[in-house]
Amino acid sequence: MEAGEKLGFLPGDLSQKVDPYLRPLYDALFEMLGFEKVEKLIERNVIEVAPLAYMRGRTLNDAFIILDESQNTTIEQMKMFLTRIGFNSKAVITGDVTQIDLPRNTKSGLRHAIEVLAEVDEISFNFFHSEDVVRHPVVCPHC
Numbered sequence: 001m002e003a004g005e006k007l008g009f010l011p012g013d014l015s016q017k018v019d020p021y022l023r024p025l026y027d028a029l030f031e032m033l034g035f036e037k038v039e040k041l042i043e044r045n046v047i048e049v050a051p052l053a054y055m056r057g058r059t060l061n062d063a064f065i066i067l068d069e070s071q072n073t074t075i076e077q078m079k080m081f082l083t084r085i086g087f088n089s090k091a092v093i094t095g096d097v098t099q100i101d102l103p104r105n106t107k108s109g110l111r112h113a114i115e116v117l118a119e120v121d122e123i124s125f126n127f128f129h130s131e132d133v134v135r136h137p138v139v140c141p142h143c
Contacts, residue, residue: 018051025049025068052077061086070110071095072102078109 026049029038041047052073067073067081070093085091095110102108117123133140 021051022049025066052081055084056080058084059086060084060089063089065089065091067091067093069095070113071097071100071108073109074102075107075109075112078113081109082113 026038029047029049033041038047042049052067063086065085070078070081072095073081081093082091093110093113095108097108097111097114100108100111114125118125
């Protein structure tokens, strides 16, 4: 869920509105840690899964932050996310610039961040290639 997207027009409460967007993250957490452990960590506020739209105005100190599917952020959204990173925090930003779904003539925030931040010593980029992709052969026969 991008910053700037309108949730008010979607039916249901906030949880029902954002759950479809966050489901892949929950699925990955459940697969790695198990359902019960994830539920306990969420209850204790050790893990928080939130849409990008709700990061505005926050500062995330002492945190490990993951921005997933960032190829679909705008430059403004990426800037907003990067300025949320607080003291003693680390951020991992994932995305695939070959899968950008933004409207025509809208530059990806991920592409822009790569261009602007490439020479910053404290920032590292890891680029994966087709041989690094792990997918079932049915969905990716050439991976």
